[in-house]
Structures are given as structure tokens and as C-alpha cells.
Amino acid sequence: MSTLRAEARIALAVARKDALAELRGRHATVSTLFFAAVVLLLFGLALGPDAARLAAAAPGLLWLAVVFAGILAVNRLHLLETDDGALEQLALYPVARRAIYVGKALGGFAVMLLLGVLVLGAVGVLFAVDVAKAWLPLLVTVVLGAAGVAAVGTFYAGVTVRLRAREAMLPLLMLPVLAPLLLGAVKASAAALAGDPFDELGAWLQLLVAFDVIMIVAGMATYGYLLEDG
Amino acid sequence: MKTRILGYVALAAVAAVTAVALFVVPSDRNQGDAQRIMYPHVASAWLAYLSFGVTALAGIGWLWKRDLRLDAVAHAAAEIGVIFTAFAIWGGMMWGRPIWGVFWQWEDPRLTTTALLLMLYVGYLLLRRLTDDPERRATRAAIVGIVAAIDIPIVHFSVEWWRGLHQTATIGSPDRVLDPAAPMAFVGTLLGTLGAFTLAWLYLMIRRYQLARAEVAREEARRLDRLMSARTAAVAR
Numbered sequence: 001m002s003t004l005r006a007e008a009r010i011a012l013a014v015a016r017k018d019a020l021a022e023l024r025g026r027h028a029t030v031s032t033l034f035f036a037a038v039v040l041l042l043f044g045l046a047l048g049p050d051a052a053r054l055a056a057a058a059p060g061l062l063w064l065a066v067v068f069a070g071i072l073a074v075n076r077l078h079l080l081e082t083d084d085g086a087l088e089q090l091a092l093y094p095v096a097r098r099a100i101y102v103g104k105a106l107g108g109f110a111v112m113l114l115l116g117v118l119v120l121g122a123v124g125v126l127f128a129v130d131v132a133k134a135w136l137p138l139l140v141t142v143v144l145g146a147a148g149v150a151a152v153g154t155f156y157a158g159v160t161v162r163l164r165a166r167e168a169m170l171p172l173l174m175l176p177v178l179a180p181l182l183l184g185a186v187k188a189s190a191a192a193l194a195g196d197p198f199d200e201l202g203a204w205l206q207l208l209v210a211f212d213v214i215m216i217v218a219g220m221a222t223y224g225y226l227l228e229d230g
Numbered sequence: 231m232k233t234r235i236l237g238y239v240a241l242a243a244v245a246a247v248t249a250v251a252l253f254v255v256p257s258d259r260n261q262g263d264a265q266r267i268m269y270p271h272v273a274s275a276w277l278a279y280l281s282f283g284v285t286a287l288a289g290i291g292w293l294w295k296r297d298l299r300l301d302a303v304a305h306a307a308a309e310i311g312v313i314f315t316a317f318a319i320w321g322g323m324m325w326g327r328p329i330w331g332v333f334w335q336w337e338d339p340r341l342t343t344t345a346l347l348l349m350l351y352v353g354y355l356l357l358r359r360l361t362d363d364p365e366r367r368a369t370r371a372a373i374v375g376i377v378a379a380i381d382i383p384i385v386h387f388s389v390e391w392w393r394g395l396h397q398t399a400t401i402g403s404p405d406r407v408l409d410p411a412a413p414m415a416f417v418g419t420l421l422g423t424l425g426a427f428t429l430a431w432l433y434l435m436i437r438r439y440q441l442a443r444a445e446v447a448r449e450e451a452r453r454l455d456r457l458m459s460a461r462t463a464a465v466a467r
Contacts, residue, residue, distance in 0.1 A: 155377070159370050163360050173357065173374060176349040177381045180388035187392065207388055218380055222373045225293055 007099040014090075014103025019110060021080055028076035028111050036069035036119050040126055051128055058127040059189035063182055065119050066112075066142075067149060071171050073111050074153030077104070078161045087161070090227065097224025101154065105219065108150035116142035129193060137192035137201055144208035145185040151212060152177055155219040158226045177215075184208040233436050240433045243426035247419065255419045264328045269420055271321035273427035274314040275344070279382075280431070281311025282351065286379035289372030298446060301368035304375055306438035308354050310431065315348045339390040346385050350378040364446055 022028055043061045048054050054061075081087040090100060120142055124131035131138055156174045160166040188204035191197075251269040258265035288304035291297070322341055323333040335341060354374050361367035 156374075159357070159374060163357075165360055169353070169357060169360065172349070173353040176346045176353065176385075177377065179346050180381070180384045183388045183392045203391075207391070211384060211388075214380060214384065215377075218377050222293075222376065225369050225373060228369075 003096075007096050007102075010093075010095045010099035011103035011106060014100055015106035015110070018077060018080070018104065018107030022077070022107070022111065025080075027080060028073045029114065032069045032073040032076065032111070032115060033118060035072055036065045036115060037122065039065045039068055040119070040122055044126060054127045055129050058123050058129045059186045059193060061127070062119060062123045062189060063145065063185045065123075066116050066145065066185075067175070067178055067182060068171075069115055069119070070112055070146075070149040070153055071174060073115060074108050074150065074157045075160075075166065075170055077108055077111065078154070078157035082161055087227070097227055098220035100227065101219050101223035102216075104158075105150050105154040105216070108154050109147055112146035112150045112153075113143065116146045131193070134192040134195070137196075137205075138189060140205060141185055141188040141192065141208070144188075144205065144212060145181060148181040148185075148208060148212045148215060149178065151215040151219055152181075155215070155223060155226075158223060180211050181208065184211065233433065236429070236436070237433045240426070240429040243429050247423045247426040251419050251423060255415045256413075258416075261329055264325050267321050267325040269423040270427070271318055271325065272420060273423045274318035274321065276424060277427055277431045278311050278315040278318055278344070278347065280428075281307040281314060282347070282375075282379055282382065284435075285311065285351075285354070285375045289375040292368050292372045296365075298364060298368060299443070301364070301371065302439050302442035302446065303435075304368075304371060305358060305442045306435050308351050308358075308371075308375065310434050310438060312348065312351045312355060314431070315344060315351065319344055319348065339386070339392070343382075343386045343389050346389075347382060350381065354378060362449075364449065 040061065043057075043065070044054060047057055047061075081090060093100070117139075120131055120138060123129060152174060156170055156177070159173065160169045163169055184204045184207040188201055188208065191201040191204060247269070251266050255266075257263050284307035285304045288300045288307065291300040292304065319341070322344070326335055326338075326341075327333050354371060357374055358367055358371050361370055
């Protein structure tokens with residue numbers, strides 16, 4: 001129990017460090033938010049101006065915007081560590097690697113959650129979807145989706161952060177892995193917005209929970225190897 | 231020498247099952263000759279999954295034992311797996327065009343799953359090419375290979391669900407051939423194709439593994455060469 005508590009403290013310390021750096025520099029949030037906004041506007045141009053079609057496509061557009069912007073966010077958060085050999089310093093800490101992974105993922109989760117909530121609001125405004133009506137299931141979906149993107153993204157950003165071609169490689173590696181998350185989150189959002197007529201919301205949320213848990217465990221188990229010589 | 235014999239045996243076996251699948255076994259009553267695509271298609275899909283399983287296991291082995299030979303096995307399996315995956319998709323599309331009327335059928339979860347599978351391992355191979363240091367490459371690749379293998383069942387399950395919550399199963403599922411009531415000629419041809427393709431897979435694995443080892447050896451020799459010439463230049467100065 002005490003090791004668990006100690007590791008939780010380490011994870012929180014790492015997350016706090018990332019949050020502090022983000023608050024001071026705003027490397028990840030500002031550019032990522034505007035990127036998501038541009039993506040939404042272009043989706044509107046590509047599929048509009050038929051309002052009914054846009055409203056029908058809204059759950060898919062919401063999650064594509066979140067996932068695309070999420071790639072930028074996790075990349076930014078990891079890029080921070082390559083300056084001045086910070087990643088090597090992090091690797092030198094005599095603590096459990098999985099705690100460092102959880103900390104980085106928590107920092108990513110905070111950014112993704114903010115992003116998800118704001119994009120959800122923007123989708124509600126731009127595509128005339130009543131998000132307030134189903135705010136609770138939508139919020140749960142955003143929390144689970146943000147956790148999944150952060151869990152997978154932290155891990156893959158760790159794989160690609162030292163590559164020259166990381167901007168191309170990160171999405172290529174991440175997006176196919178995120179396919180189940182995209183499906184689950186889109187279906188859950190669509191069901192929530194429609195008032196869950198087929199009683200399928202719970203099943204899709206369960207899929208998201210399972211995806212999140214599996215990816216967090218995989219990240220905890222392997223991130224140490226990345227930190228050592230990845 | 232033994233490998234070469236294996237190669238000839240595999241070649242003969244693939245030629246034999248191709249001849250049987252094309253000319254000997256009767257065609258399907260409903261699908262006609264298009265159904266013959268099923269034999270190499272199913273065999274390729276099976277070898278794709280086998281390859282990616284080997285890549286994941288060899289990756290775990292590398293992280294555990296730190297033996298670069300295991301990384302060469304993982305590399306060989308991933309590359310061969312990508313080829314068989316692409317072949318399986320291509321075969322599926324060729325079959326889908328006459329049977330379904332379209333190359334790509336979103337109602338079929340396996341097609342979409344296999345396409346995502348291809349992307350996962352193309353990413354894996356690209357990642358390998360972008361890393362120079364052999365041990366770093368092995369570690370990164372091992373981790374990506376393991377997570378990809380974990381992801382495959384989730385992708386499969388979720389895509390199946392995505393399609394299946396409203397619709398019923400697709401028409402003409404090739405798996406029905408393995409129904410106990412299916413004619414023995416079909417089942418026998420399919421099993422023969424599986425065996426012949428697996429032999430070919432084994433041969434390709436051995437050759438690609440040898441090549442991967444040679445590549446690493448050459449990289450290592452070049453690196454030593456550079457170090458040596460830098461040292462000589464420094465001494466001469």
C-alpha cells in the first residue's frame with residue numbers, strides 16, 4: 001500500500017511539473033485549441049451548408065477534431081522534455097518508471113480534457129447540436145475519450161520524440177491504435193445526443209473504459225524500456 | 231542447403247495447391263469461380279496473424295533477453311506479415327467486386343479491421359527505418375509491436391460491434407466453407423493451401439531473418455569503419 005501511495009505521489013509530482021510548465025509556457029494548449037477550431041471550421045466547409053447533415057455528422061466531427069488536436073498536444077507535451085536533456089534527467093530519477101508514465105499521462109489527460117470540453121462546446125454552437133440536453137453522458141464520454149488519447153499519446157510520443165520525422169510518425173502510429181476509441185466515443189456521443197433510443201450508450205462507454213484500462217496498463221508496463229534506451 | 235530444399239518444396243507445394251484450386255476443385259454453386267480466391271485469401275490472412283503474433287512474441291523476447299537475433303525475427307515477421315496482409319486485402323477486394331458489386335464493403339468488419347492492421351504494421355516498419363542505433367530500434371519496435379498486437383483484438387471487436395449493433399451478418403462469409411457440411415473437396419483444398427502457404431512463409435522467414443542479420447552486421451562494420459577513419463585522421467594530424 002505504501003509503495004502505491006509513494007508512486008501516486010511521484011505521478012502527481014510529474015503531472016504537476018507538466019501542468020506548471022504548460023501554465024507558464026502554454027506550448028500545448030493554445031496552438032492545439034486553435035488547430036481544433038480550424039479543423040471544425042473546415043469540416044463545416046467540407047460538409048455544409050446543409051444544417052441537417054452537419055448536425056448528423058457532429059459526433060464524428062467532434063471526435064476527429066479531438067483526436068487530431070490531441071496528436072499535436074501530446075507531441076508538444078513530450079517535446080518539452082527534449083530541451084536541455086530533460087528526458088535523460090527524468091530517466092535518472094530512482095523511481096518506478098510506471099509512476100513517471102502515469103504522471104505524464106495525467107498531464108496529457110488534463111490538456112485533453114480541457115480540449116475535449118471546449119471542442120464539445122464549439123460543436124454545439126457551430127453545428128446547432130443541443131449538447132446541454134445530454135451534458136452528463138457527453139461529459140463522461142469526453143472524460144473517457146480524453147483519458148484514452150492521453151494514455152496512448154503519451155506512450156507513442158515517447159516512442160517518436162527523438163525521431164527527426166516525429167510529426168509524420170506520431171499520427172501514423174497513433175491513429176490506427178486509436179480506431180476503437182474513435183468508434184466508441186463517436187457512437188457514445190451520437191447515442192447520448194439522440195437520447196439513447198437503442199439503449200446502447202452503456203455498452204459503448206464500457207468499450208471506452210476497457211480500451212483505457214488496457215492501454216494504461218500497456219503503457220505502464222513498457223514506458224520504462226522507452227525511458228531507458230528508446 | 232536445407233533452406234534451399236525447403237524453398238523448392240514450398241514452391242512445389244504452392245504450385246500444386248494453385249493448380250488444384252484453379253482447375254481441380256469444383257467452383258461454388260452460388261459464387262462461381264470468384265470463390266476460388268478464398269483459398270489464398272484465407273491462407274494469407276492466417277499468415278498475417280501468425281506473423282504479427284511472432285513479431286509481438288519476439289519483441290517481448292528482446293525486452294527480456296536483450297538478444298538482437300530476436301529483434302531480427304520480429305523484423306522479418308513484420309515485413310512478411312505486411313505482404314500477406316496486403317495480399318489478403320487485395321484478394322478480398324477482387325472477390326468483393328463480383329460478389330458484392332463493390333471493392334470496399336464497410337458492412338464487413340474484417341475488411342476494415344485488416345486495413346487498420348496493415349496501417350499498424352506499416353507504421354512499425356517505417357519506425358524501424360527511421361532509427362539507426364540497433365538496440366534503440368529493437369526496443370522501440372518491440373514496444374510498438376507488442377501494443378499493436380494488443381490493439382488488434384480490440385479493433386476487431388469494436389469494428390464488429392460498430393457494424394453489428396443494428397445489422398445482421400454479411401452475405402457469403404468465406405468461413406462458411408469450413409462448415410462441417412461443406413464438401414470435402416473445398417475443405418481439403420483450403421487445408422492444403424494453408425499448409426503450402428505456411429511452408430512458403432517459413433522459407434521467407436528464414437531468408438528474411440538471414441538478411442536482417444546481415445544488414446545489422448553491415449551497419450556495425452560501417453560504424454566501426456567510420457570510427458577507425460576518424461581515429462586515423464586524428465592521429466595523422
